[in-house]
Amino acid sequence: MVKKVFRVSDMSCPNCAMHLEGLEDELPGVKRINASYKKLTMEVEFDEALLSVEQIIEAANAIGYHPEPDAN
Amino acid sequence: MDLIVAFVTGLTTGGLGCLAVQSGLLASTLAYQVEQDVLAHSADASRKFKPHIARPIFLFLLAKLIAYTILGFLLGAAGSVLQLTPLMSAILYLAIGIFMLGNGLRMLNVHPVFRYFVIEPPSFLTRYIRRKSKDGTSLVTPLFMGTLTIFLPCGVTQAMMAAALGTSSPVQGAALMFAFILGTSPLFFSVSYFATRLSAIVEKHFTRIVAVTMLVLALVSVDSGLNLIGSPVSFSRTFNSVVVAVSDSVNGVQSGFVINVTDDGYRPIVLHLPADTPVSIEWVTEDTQTCARSVVVPGLDYREILPPTGRVRFDIPAQEKGTVINYTCSMGMYPSQLVFDLDL
Incomplete structure (x- = not known):
């Protein structure tokens, strides 16, 4: 399991964080997603053998958000 | 706060504002159940009114109304125990005003710092509610979901809860929350009934209206706070002084x-x-x-x-x-x- 933090600049309300957290029920290999509207971040804990960063970004794109891996 | 004001606030600002917090999670998960109902009753697809869709939404809103009314009762009771003095009430109103002001400015994207005016429910709670909502299709689920919305109050609802506390009366607190949640129900019902996609459109087009309305309500709340501490300066006092100047003459x-x-x-x-x-x-x-x-x-x-x-x-x-x-x-x-x- 690894943890990756993404910056999601297009979150516009607390509802967005809940939408993004809902991806944890959709994506195989995701253990947990914690999204924060205040910080505009999404932390994903997932199994790299089952899921890639690109797939996470694609899934978020599909529901209208554009996360970028956090450089920090 | 007047009950009619609470109702109209719910009907307008509250309804739209709460959609942002609750509709995405709850209406969409409710729609999951609605979809199951539609599939199970595809023979009824041609009928205009679909009771199989309306029933769970109605139960959800009913449970929400009852839960918030009880919450209002408890908040009013807490306020009566605390025996709020005019000064404490004034501080409460000023705090509500500042909270709503911050949320209004946040919705207008004035500055990132206003995002900190949002009280986000903890992830474990939203996760629990989300998963629970997808368990089964019984009518108990929407009732349960509606009750759980008290843990997901939107900004306007939080302000209304503070106002219920400020009534210092269980009955008034319950009546206030009842009127407010009743006001939010028509829009919530419509959005849930006519498919959850509408909520995204509503959010997009009406966010600014909600923000401006919230700013107006914020000023009303600050005004009440200023009046309660006996401030010689307040918006309504200034307005009254003009009226009185004319009538005195x-x-x-x-x-x-x-x-x-x-x-x-x-x-x-x-x-x-x-x-x-x-x-x-x-x-x-x-x-x-x-x-x-x-x-x-x-x-x-x-x-x-x-x-x-x-x-x-x-x-x-x-x-x-x-x-x-x-x-x-x-x-x-x-x-x-x-x-x-x-x-x-």
Whole structure:
């Protein structure tokens, strides 16, 4: 399991964080997603053998958000 | 806060504002159940009204209404135990005002710092609710989901909860939350019934309207707070001073020491009284039902709940010439003045 933090600049309300957290029920290999509207971040804990960063970004794109891996 | 105001707030700002917090999670998960119902009753697809879709939404909203009414009752009871003084009520109203102001500015994207005005429910709670909502398709689920919304209050709802606390009455607190949540229900029902996609459109197009309405309500709340601490400066007091300046020029100085307490406030708005001598005034009510009955004179540490109809005497110690004492109702509405500027 690894943890990756993404910056999601297009979150516009607390509802967005809940939408993004809902991806944890959709994506195989995701253990947990914690999204924060205040910080505009999404932390994903997932199994790299089952899921890639690109797939996470694609899934978020599909529901209208554009996360970028956090450089920090 | 007036029940009609609470209802209209729910119907407009509350309904739209709460959609942002609750619809995405709850209406969409409710739609999951609705989809199952639709699949199970595809033969009914041609019918205009679909009770199989309406029923779970109705149950969800009913549970939400009951849960929030109970919450309002408990908040009002907590307020009565705390026995909020006018100063505490004023601080509460000012805090509500600042909270709503911050949320309004956040929705207008004025500055990232305003995102900190949002109270986000903890992830474990939203996760639990989300997963629970997808368990089974029984009618118990929407009832349960509706009850759980008390853990996902939107900004306006949080402000209304604070107002329920400020009523210091279980019945008034319950009535306030009931009126507000009832007001939010039509929009919530429509959005859920006509497919959840609509909520995204509503959010997009109406966010600014919600933000502006919230800013107006914020100013009303701040105004109430200022009136309750007896501040000589407030928006409504400034407005009243203009009205009084015009009416005084027509009616001249008031001669009686009677204040008529009406549903719209106190008449006269400014009562001129003799200085340097104790005076008595009479509050006169006649089938008065608004918060004007609960009169607060912060400068004299006076608070009285008047009967709906009757006369109540108020003795005021001698005041120096030129003294101005502000008073209002316990909700900070109807700011009025006692001016001690008459010679005996």
